[in-house]
Amino acid sequence: MVKFAHLIPVFPFLAFLINIFFGRRLKGESALVAIFASAISFVLSAITFQGVLAGEGSYSLGHWLTIYGTPLNFGVTVDSLSVMMLLVVTIVGTLIQIYSVGYMHDDPRFPRYFAYISLFMTSMLGLVLADNFVMLFIFWEGVGLCSYLLISFWFERPAAAKAGLKAFIVTRIGDTGFLIGIFLLFFVGKTFYFADLTHVSGNEFLLTAAALLIFMGAVGKSAQFPLHVWLPDAMEGPTAVSALIHAATMVAAGVYLVARTFGLFVAFPLCLEVVAVIGGISALMAASIATVNNDIKRVLAYSTVSQLGLMMLGLGVGGYSAGTFHLMTHAFFKALLFLCAGSVIHAVHTQDIQKMGGLLSKMKITGITFILGTLALSGVPPFSGFWSKDEILLEAWNNGHPILFWLATLTSLLTAFYMARLIFLVLFGKPRSDMHAHESPKTMTVPLMILAVFAVFVGLIGSPVAHHAFQNFVKFEGHHVASEVSGGGWIVGLSTLVSLFGIGLAYLFYVQNNKILPVAFCARFTLIYKILLNKYYVDEIYDFLFVKPCLRFCDFLSRFDFAVIDCMVNSVADFTQGCSEIIRRVQTGLVQNYMLVQVWGLIIFILTVGKICFQF
Amino acid sequence: MIPLGFFVAISAVLFCLGIYGVLIRRNVVGILISIELILNAANINLVAFNKYLGTPDGMGQIFALFVVAIAAAASVVGLVLVIAIYRNGKSIFADDYNLMKW
Numbered sequence: 001m002v003k004f005a006h007l008i009p010v011f012p013f014l015a016f017l018i019n020i021f022f023g024r025r026l027k028g029e030s031a032l033v034a035i036f037a038s039a040i041s042f043v044l045s046a047i048t049f050q051g052v053l054a055g056e057g058s059y060s061l062g063h064w065l066t067i068y069g070t071p072l073n074f075g076v077t078v079d080s081l082s083v084m085m086l087l088v089v090t091i092v093g094t095l096i097q098i099y100s101v102g103y104m105h106d107d108p109r110f111p112r113y114f115a116y117i118s119l120f121m122t123s124m125l126g127l128v129l130a131d132n133f134v135m136l137f138i139f140w141e142g143v144g145l146c147s148y149l150l151i152s153f154w155f156e157r158p159a160a161a162k163a164g165l166k167a168f169i170v171t172r173i174g175d176t177g178f179l180i181g182i183f184l185l186f187f188v189g190k191t192f193y194f195a196d197l198t199h200v201s202g203n204e205f206l207l208t209a210a211a212l213l214i215f216m217g218a219v220g221k222s223a224q225f226p227l228h229v230w231l232p233d234a235m236e237g238p239t240a241v242s243a244l245i246h247a248a249t250m251v252a253a254g255v256y257l258v259a260r261t262f263g264l265f266v267a268f269p270l271c272l273e274v275v276a277v278i279g280g281i282s283a284l285m286a287a288s289i290a291t292v293n294n295d296i297k298r299v300l301a302y303s304t305v306s307q308l309g310l311m312m313l314g315l316g317v318g319g320y321s322a323g324t325f326h327l328m329t330h331a332f333f334k335a336l337l338f339l340c341a342g343s344v345i346h347a348v349h350t351q352d353i354q355k356m357g358g359l360l361s362k363m364k365i366t367g368i369t370f371i372l373g374t375l376a377l378s379g380v381p382p383f384s385g386f387w388s389k390d391e392i393l394l395e396a397w398n399n400g401h402p403i404l405f406w407l408a409t410l411t412s413l414l415t416a417f418y419m420a421r422l423i424f425l426v427l428f429g430k431p432r433s434d435m436h437a438h439e440s441p442k443t444m445t446v447p448l449m450i451l452a453v454f455a456v457f458v459g460l461i462g463s464p465v466a467h468h469a470f471q472n473f474v475k476f477e478g479h480h481v482a483s484e485v486s487g488g489g490w491i492v493g494l495s496t497l498v499s500l501f502g503i504g505l506a507y508l509f510y511v512q513n514n515k516i517l518p519v520a521f522c523a524r525f526t527l528i529y530k531i532l533l534n535k536y537y538v539d540e541i542y543d544f545l546f547v548k549p550c551l552r553f554c555d556f557l558s559r560f561d562f563a564v565i566d567c568m569v570n571s572v573a574d575f576t577q578g579c580s581e582i583i584r585r586v587q588t589g590l591v592q593n594y595m596l597v598q599v600w601g602l603i604i605f606i607l608t609v610g611k612i613c614f615q616f
Numbered sequence: 617m618i619p620l621g622f623f624v625a626i627s628a629v630l631f632c633l634g635i636y637g638v639l640i641r642r643n644v645v646g647i648l649i650s651i652e653l654i655l656n657a658a659n660i661n662l663v664a665f666n667k668y669l670g671t672p673d674g675m676g677q678i679f680a681l682f683v684v685a686i687a688a689a690a691s692v693v694g695l696v697l698v699i700a701i702y703r704n705g706k707s708i709f710a711d712d713y714n715l716m717k718w
Contacts, residue, residue, distance in 0.1 A: 587716075587717045588714060588717055589713070589714030589715055589716045589717030590710070590711050590713075590714050591710055591713070591716070592638070592639055592640075592647075592710055592711065595638055595639055596639050599635060599639065
């Protein structure tokens with residue numbers, strides 16, 4: 001029996017403790033500690049995976065709490081979904097930590113960085129293994145905390161500090177909903193366990209509300225519309241962090257949550273519909289913003305939002321396997337893309353793609369892996385993104401969501417376009433500014449190459465070539481297995497065509513006619529261009545609707561504090577001080593003055609005592 | 617025999633002069649001398665009452681001797697302080713020193 005899955009998060013936690021307390025003495029070796037811990041977690045995850053293949057399942061570690069008469073156990077979920085997540089998190093996490101050794105090598109807070117990363121690994125693995133909402137929520141907040149710490153890792157920069165706060169506060173809005181949803185589910189459905197969700201019963205309306213509130217947590221964490229605003233700003237953190245937390249793992253936690261609580265969503269079709277629509281909106285919106293953005297990391301960030309939206313869409317149309325499959329492939333190729341971007345930034349010290357160009361000849365490994373990642377994301381066969389995206393499109397069509405299907409197709413087109421644009425502007429053409437690019441060190445390029453292998457081939461396990469091995473492994477019980485139904489032939493053709501068309505369009509725009517066409521386009525569609533460039537003004541709207549009024553209210557409160565509360569307190573103090581000011585004049589410092597007072601005092605005393613006692 | 621009232625009156629006058637001197641004199645040496653006056657006023661009282669009350673073993677007179685001895689010692693200390701203050705502040709006027717205030 002596999003009964004050691006709960007040890008998987010323990011090793012990174014030990015690494016965290018070592019690094020946070022002895023990091024200063026360990027210096028460079030702190031990275032070794034963290035990487036070693038992750039590697040052990042990976043090995044354990046692999047063994048757990050084997051155990052699951054052999055038919056082993058979840059277990060409980062013992063009793064924890066009793067809430068309103070309902071016992072709550074320390075449970076560990078071991079099933080296909082959690083094991084897939086474990087493998088993704090440990091593989092990507094380990095590789096990114098190796099990469100970080102090179103990327104962060106001259107940072108003064110090097111050990112601190114690895115301590116945070118280890119803490120993140122702990123939280124993320126714990127989140128995956130939790131078998132009830134309470135434990136999941138604890139780890140859910142843990143990853144949020146690490147995200148905050150790592151986004152504002154370079155807190156000397158005001159932008160980074162602000163971005164960290166923004167991420168924390170915006171996700172907190174979703175988390176509040178999530179928490180209320182958990183309570184609601186408990187009081188209506190009487191359970192905290194994921195396993196009970198398929199047969200939960202109670203007031204329909206309240207349960208629907210609970211599911212939607214839980215989804216709100218996922219929206220916040222996975223940066224879906226309307227809470228997507230924090231993710232692009234989160235790019236202020238180190239690039240390796242963006243790759244690990246804000247592309248591959250943490251933001252996928254929202255998708256994982258929906259997949260984990262899928263039973264609840266399936267029971268209430270309205271919720272599923274909401275998931276799909278929110279996902280669709282996020283996918284298209286973020287993809288369209290990415291087509292005009294000029295910051296290499298922000299393009300990838302919007303791409304992440306868009307792809308997460310696609311996963312949500314996949315889950316929402318009922319494609320449990322499709323959504324989780326895309327989650328896995330996306331984790332690999334998006335981590336790869338971010339690491340490539342990090343390598344580029346490391347070399348040229350700028351994030352503006354308008355200033356780059358022609359880097360392929362100078363950075364061979366980075367360039368080639370970058371191209372492979374792009375092809376995977378764009379959905380060019382036979383790279384991994386093709387298979388998973390195709391699954392989602394297929395599910396959307398087969399389950400009767402033509403509008404969402406066309407939305408997703410349009411998103412694919414835009415995805416191919418902006419990724420190709422990124423590649424053409426960064427790697428091809430002539431350098432557009434004075435750069436002294438050089439290939440990154442081995443610790444950075446080796447993880448790139450390994451991830452590139454995953455990005456290219458990992459899709460095959462869910463393809464018809466492998467007889468949908470993934471879909472048969474990760475599937476929702478009591479739900480139909482991934483569409484092996486035919487009739488998807490034209491969809492495969494369409495999605496391939498769309499990807500190639502997007503790349504071709506970008507080629508036309510940025511290689512063939514890189515002077516005239518984009519400029520002409522901007523001039524022709526000024527309004528659309530401006531809206532896209534300003535990200536649909538979502539930040540501005542939030543600023544106007546929430547931030548400004550909140551600030552004004554706080555300003556009012558602070559004035560009230562100064563004018564009324566402080567005034568009351570201060571006036572008491574002022575009164576006392578004023579009296580003392582007068583009375584202290586008595587103390588002149590002249591000895592003879594004191595003496596005079598003494599004598600007068602004595603005389604008065606004698607007279608009084610004489611008057612009272614001796615009656616003279 | 618001179619009546620007791622005279623002694624008491626002299627003593628009272630001396631005492632008042634002493635108090636007056638302590639309060640009025642600016643010169644610290646003057647203040648010290650005035651303190652001696654107060655002490656001597658007390659001495660006169662002691663000796664006079666010793667005589668008139670007929671205390672057998674001359675307790676009052678011995679007491680007066682003690683007061684004289686202690687007054688000598690006290691004025692030594694006082695004068696030392698005056699010298700120390702003078703070295704510090706270049707003044708022996710009491711109202712030049714008002715450091716002991718708020």
